[in-house]
Amino acid sequence: MSPVPALSLSKITVTFVAGDAAGKAYTAVDSTTLNVDAGEFVSVVGPTGCGKSTLLNIAAGLLEASAGDVQVLGRPLTGINRDAGYMFQSDALLPWLSAFDNVALGLRYRGIDEAVVRERVEEWLARVGLQAHAGRYPHQLSGGMKKRVALAQMLILDPKILLMDEPFSALDIQTRQLMENELLELWSADRKSVVFITHDLEEAIALSDRVVVLSAGPATRPIGEFTIDLPRPRDVAEIRMTPRFVQLHTEIWHAMKNEVLKGYAQSQHA
Amino acid sequence: MKQVTPKAGRAARPRARLAMYHTLLLGSVFAFWYLMTEPLLWSEEAARNTAFFFGKPIVVLQKTWDWFASGRIYEHLLVTLIETLLAFVIGTVGGLGVGLWLALSPTASALADPYIKAMNAMPRVILAPIFAVWFGLGILSKVALGVTLVFFIVFFNVYQGVKEVSPVVLNNARMLGASSRQLLRTVYVPSAMSWVFSSLHTSVGMAFVGAVVGEYLGSSRGVGYLILQAEGAFDINTVFAGILVLTAFALALDGLVSFAERRLLVWRPAQGETEKL
Numbered sequence: 001m002s003p004v005p006a007l008s009l010s011k012i013t014v015t016f017v018a019g020d021a022a023g024k025a026y027t028a029v030d031s032t033t034l035n036v037d038a039g040e041f042v043s044v045v046g047p048t049g050c051g052k053s054t055l056l057n058i059a060a061g062l063l064e065a066s067a068g069d070v071q072v073l074g075r076p077l078t079g080i081n082r083d084a085g086y087m088f089q090s091d092a093l094l095p096w097l098s099a100f101d102n103v104a105l106g107l108r109y110r111g112i113d114e115a116v117v118r119e120r121v122e123e124w125l126a127r128v129g130l131q132a133h134a135g136r137y138p139h140q141l142s143g144g145m146k147k148r149v150a151l152a153q154m155l156i157l158d159p160k161i162l163l164m165d166e167p168f169s170a171l172d173i174q175t176r177q178l179m180e181n182e183l184l185e186l187w188s189a190d191r192k193s194v195v196f197i198t199h200d201l202e203e204a205i206a207l208s209d210r211v212v213v214l215s216a217g218p219a220t221r222p223i224g225e226f227t228i229d230l231p232r233p234r235d236v237a238e239i240r241m242t243p244r245f246v247q248l249h250t251e252i253w254h255a256m257k258n259e260v261l262k263g264y265a266q267s268q269h270a
Numbered sequence: 271m272k273q274v275t276p277k278a279g280r281a282a283r284p285r286a287r288l289a290m291y292h293t294l295l296l297g298s299v300f301a302f303w304y305l306m307t308e309p310l311l312w313s314e315e316a317a318r319n320t321a322f323f324f325g326k327p328i329v330v331l332q333k334t335w336d337w338f339a340s341g342r343i344y345e346h347l348l349v350t351l352i353e354t355l356l357a358f359v360i361g362t363v364g365g366l367g368v369g370l371w372l373a374l375s376p377t378a379s380a381l382a383d384p385y386i387k388a389m390n391a392m393p394r395v396i397l398a399p400i401f402a403v404w405f406g407l408g409i410l411s412k413v414a415l416g417v418t419l420v421f422f423i424v425f426f427n428v429y430q431g432v433k434e435v436s437p438v439v440l441n442n443a444r445m446l447g448a449s450s451r452q453l454l455r456t457v458y459v460p461s462a463m464s465w466v467f468s469s470l471h472t473s474v475g476m477a478f479v480g481a482v483v484g485e486y487l488g489s490s491r492g493v494g495y496l497i498l499q500a501e502g503a504f505d506i507n508t509v510f511a512g513i514l515v516l517t518a519f520a521l522a523l524d525g526l527v528s529f530a531e532r533r534l535l536v537w538r539p540a541q542g543e544t545e546k547l
Binding site: 060062080081082084085086088090091092093094095096097098105106109110137138139140153154157 | 439444445447448449461536537
């Protein structure tokens with residue numbers, strides 16, 4: 001473990017004020033601590049509606065915690081997290097910009113010379129295999145292509161920390177495994193720190209170095225942490241067949257099961 | 271490519287047929303009008319009475335032709351078009367600016383809300399005489415009336431457009447490092463634009479209404495003035511000729527808006543759109 005974690009959330013509590021019922025506050029996240037080391041791939045799994053995205057928004061600086069402390073590369077976070085790239089669950093591309101302009105967006109925001117922008121965008125479009133579709137608008141791209149554009153849009157800025165909120169959950173299983181492998185390949189090139197939110201345990205194990213299991217909401221907190229000692233490089237489709245994967249899956253699922261049932265029961269009564 | 275061509279041909283045929291039906295419908299209206307105002311189907315007196323109230327199509331077309339042939343209309347048409355365009359541009363830019371400002375500033379919005387509602391609810395045509403007093407009988411008073419009509423249409427659409435910006439897209443732009451100016455330029459304005467364009471079709475018509483009603487209430491030039499003069503002399507044919515000219519130009523302006531819309535909003539998915547290879 002390196003002395004300074006890339007991202008450190010300590011004792012984060014998030015309480016939302018319920019708009020209609022005065023005085024009735026909803027605690028989404030309760031006193032959660034999560035550290036991510038430099039170059040570490042951490043997945044956060046938990047039942048639906050457990051506040052996983054809330055936690056990620058805190059790390060991104062899009063949301064302010066009610067209590068607790070966020071440190072990025074050893075410095076306290078104020079405002080938007082400039083060291084992080086964020087990949088959203090739903091379509092976040094700007095629909096009025098072509099694939100090329102979407103990828104170029106971050107660089108243009110930074111006022112980088114247009115010739116440099118063009119060169120780097122073309123390089124990134126090639127890396128995600130979309131050179132032929134540079135001029136297309138998001139509505140003309142398939143779900144997998146849109147995710148690739150979003151990935152390039154985030155990675156072109158070379159963020160030190162990647163925050164990913166169920167980025168592939170809307171894709172079909174084949175496209176999803178392709179994208180997961182692509183992500184691992186891109187990630188292994190220059191080992192960034194990753195926080196990967198998912199509800200899919202298999203995806204979490206296949207991708208990560210460490211899996212953090214959250215309890216069912218409200219007042220989510222981590223209830224278990226598992227180190228994934230599967231060898232890299234991995235192929236997400238093949239690694240699922242290995243005995244060690246199955247063993248880890250059983251172990252983590254055992255820890256999760258009660259929480260999933262609890263979350264399900266709550267959603268039934270809500 | 272070979273297989274595509276007959277398809278394109280088939281697609282072109284219904285369009286041509288529709289254009290034919292359009293022409294046919296217009297032709298039958300004129301034919302009906304003609305038959306009712308000539309002593310062919312009924313008595314001469316009945317035809318004369320009808321012609322008194324509705325004019326004669328041949329004479330109306332003749333008047334219109336004379337206006338353009340003699341060049342007498344250009345001066346008036348130019349004035350009306352300038353008023354319309356000025357009202358349209360000023361109203362649109364104003365609506366866009368104020369709409370963006372209020373949508374992005376909750377305090378200003380909360381403060382202005384009741385006044386905006388009141389001003390929108392007010393029957394604004396009634397302001398025309400007041401504008402005539404303030405701005406005189408020239409172009410300005412008509413532009414002012416048109417602006418009050420156009421402004422609110424655009425304003426409400428921009429306001430709505432900004433409010434409906436996807437929060438995910440907004441957060442994405444923020445995470446990519448957009449400053450508030452850059453957010454405005456790359457997220458809010460483009461998002462509001464698709465709303466604005468749908469309002470511009472209505473706005474063009476309203477700008478025309480402002481110009482013509484303004485002229486009608488007091489002016490010395492413009493198509494509205496021509497119509498008023500003709501009405502004073504019970505020259506119903508000239509009134510209809512004026513209406514014909516105004517309609518044609520309103521349609522042309524609407525076509526221009528559609529053209530700009532198609533060029534600027536290419537990113538918008540069309541229903542059932544397939545790409546032609």
